[in-house]
Amino acid sequence: MCGIVGLFLKDKTLEPQLGHMLTDMLITMTDRGPDSAGIAVYGDTSDGLAKLTVQSDQPDTAFDGIADHLAKTLDVKVTVSIKDTHAVLELPTDQIADARIALAKMDHDVRVMSVGDVIEIYKEVGLPKDVAARFNISDMTGSHGIGHTRMATESAVTTMGAHPFNTGSDQCLVHNGSLSNHNSLRRKLTREGVHIETENDSEVAAAYLTWKMQKGASLGEALQSSLNDLDGFFTFVVGTKDGFGVVRDPIACKPAVMAETDQYVAFGSEYRALVNLPGIEDARVWEPEPATVYFWNH
Amino acid sequence: MQTIDLEAQGLRHLNATLHAQAQETNQTSWEIVNPRGSHAIACGLDAPIEVAVKGSTGYYCAGMNKQATVHVQGSAGPGVAENMMSGTVIIDGDASQYAGATGHGGTLVVKGNASSRCGISMKGIDIVVHGNVGHMSAFMAQSGNLVVCGNAGDALGDSIYEARLFVRGSVKSLGADCIEKEMRPEHLEILADLLERGGSDAKPEEFKRYGSARKLYNFNIDNAY
Numbered sequence: 001m002c003g004i005v006g007l008f009l010k011d012k013t014l015e016p017q018l019g020h021m022l023t024d025m026l027i028t029m030t031d032r033g034p035d036s037a038g039i040a041v042y043g044d045t046s047d048g049l050a051k052l053t054v055q056s057d058q059p060d061t062a063f064d065g066i067a068d069h070l071a072k073t074l075d076v077k078v079t080v081s082i083k084d085t086h087a088v089l090e091l092p093t094d095q096i097a098d099a100r101i102a103l104a105k106m107d108h109d110v111r112v113m114s115v116g117d118v119i120e121i122y123k124e125v126g127l128p129k130d131v132a133a134r135f136n137i138s139d140m141t142g143s144h145g146i147g148h149t150r151m152a153t154e155s156a157v158t159t160m161g162a163h164p165f166n167t168g169s170d171q172c173l174v175h176n177g178s179l180s181n182h183n184s185l186r187r188k189l190t191r192e193g194v195h196i197e198t199e200n201d202s203e204v205a206a207a208y209l210t211w212k213m214q215k216g217a218s219l220g221e222a223l224q225s226s227l228n229d230l231d232g233f234f235t236f237v238v239g240t241k242d243g244f245g246v247v248r249d250p251i252a253c254k255p256a257v258m259a260e261t262d263q264y265v266a267f268g269s270e271y272r273a274l275v276n277l278p279g280i281e282d283a284r285v286w287e288p289e290p291a292t293v294y295f296w297n298h
Numbered sequence: 299m300q301t302i303d304l305e306a307q308g309l310r311h312l313n314a315t316l317h318a319q320a321q322e323t324n325q326t327s328w329e330i331v332n333p334r335g336s337h338a339i340a341c342g343l344d345a346p347i348e349v350a351v352k353g354s355t356g357y358y359c360a361g362m363n364k365q366a367t368v369h370v371q372g373s374a375g376p377g378v379a380e381n382m383m384s385g386t387v388i389i390d391g392d393a394s395q396y397a398g399a400t401g402h403g404g405t406l407v408v409k410g411n412a413s414s415r416c417g418i419s420m421k422g423i424d425i426v427v428h429g430n431v432g433h434m435s436a437f438m439a440q441s442g443n444l445v446v447c448g449n450a451g452d453a454l455g456d457s458i459y460e461a462r463l464f465v466r467g468s469v470k471s472l473g474a475d476c477i478e479k480e481m482r483p484e485h486l487e488i489l490a491d492l493l494e495r496g497g498s499d500a501k502p503e504e505f506k507r508y509g510s511a512r513k514l515y516n517f518n519i520d521n522a523y
Contacts, residue, residue, distance in 0.1 A: 250433075251414075252395070270335055272334060272336065285373065287392065287395075287413050
């Protein structure tokens with residue numbers, strides 16, 4: 001069991017409240033996944049700049065001088081904003097790959113949570129309300145966001161095992177369920193040159209979608225092909241820079257409820273997660289069909 | 299009319315209060331406000347009372363119901379009226395997966411759609427769905443009636459025993475050992491009664507009947523590996 005929440009705003013005036021709404025939704029899903037929580041927020045974009053969100057268990061030492069070091073190594077401007085165990089580094093988009101190499105060489109205890117023009121992923125072990133508070137998620141602004149509360153089945157309860165998983169620029173995936181062919185698919189993707197960081201089954205699904213999209217598939221097409229290539233139980237919610245998608249396996253045991261109004265599209269593992277959204281009384285509320293791809297774009 | 303505010307008074311208070319109603323209670327009419335998708339609302343009732351839930355419910359609403367009438371004025375989450383013994387459960391909106399699962403008796407009415415596994419392993423319950431039902435509905439159904447005024451999804455009535463299935467619209471596919479059967483006058487009579495109890499104005503003549511081919515009842519050596 002895990003909990004998923006997602007919010008894709010159509011009405012720009014709601015953007016300053018995205019973090020607040022998403023945090024409230026996430027906390028209602030605590031009893032579906034009390035061991036870890038994570039949130040991906042698609043926030044502001046700055047021309048030519050990208051965000052590299054990193055995590056450390058020793059943030060005081062690991063983040064000390066990190067921006068200066070990268071700036072010197074890459075000879076570009078790097079800004080850093082530290083929130084608890086996470087740091088968001090902002091630097092020119094074309095320097096992101098080199099920055100990751102430089103970070104690895106630094107021998108600091110840092111792990112990459114997300115990479116993209118707009119995405120920031122915050123995730124930690126602990127109760128969803130504590131995780132959200134540590135990163136002050138409720139004050140965040142954004143166009144869309146996805147949250148996950150985890151009850152681990154397929155890999156250890158660690159920060160790296162928490163969702164969302166980011167395997168391509170501005171892409172993220174959260175998963176409720178368990179995949180049975182993730183080991184063979186991980187080997188296949190590795191042979192294709194795809195880097196997979198953890199032993200987690202859900203990261204394989206994320207990497208699979210990224211790989212499909214790198215080969216030219218749209219988000220909708222990638223989700224469609226996942227129905228043939230992934231075996232197991234899944235409800236996935238995925239985000240891209242300007243898109244938001246949902247797919248459930250053909251058996252569809254894992255719960256899902258969606259709501260749509262003129263202002264937003266929302267996802268919850270249960271209706272409980274949606275009850276505080278504005279205008280929910282008059283929203284179109286439905287259960288996504290099995291083996292059916294849903295996606296929205298800005 | 300007694301009103302319970304679920305948000306203010308909590309689930310244990312709600313269910314304990316309803317459980318405490320005796321057979322001959324004078325407080326027969328109850329209203330539950332602020333359900334907000336909570337789980338296990340009005341579960342395990344055993345008194346001839348009427349309970350109106352003002353909004354949508356989460357998992358297992360009205361489970362194990364006996365005698366009571368539970369009316370959800372919204373949609374219901376997974377497992378609504380699971381293992382119902384008697385009484386009536388009415389859902390104004392949609393019902394999520396496995397509505398009426400393993401029900402032994404009583405009537406479940408879903409005015410919207412019911413999703414997958416509606417009436418799975420039903421053992422005598424009558425279910426009337428005004429809209430559609432999802433895949434694997436009436437899986438291993440043993441007894442009772444499932445009426446679908448809309449369409450049925452894949453694998454309807456898979457491994458069915460003796461329940462009657464009536465579908466007005468299309469059936470995406472039939473499950474193993476489920477076949478279309480002749481609609482005889484006695485079935486039209488049963489169906490007319492079910493539709494009336496379910497508050498549907500559909501005509502019994504518009505339905506087809508499905509049931510067990512009874513080929514899975516006995517061990518067949520040809521099915522062994």
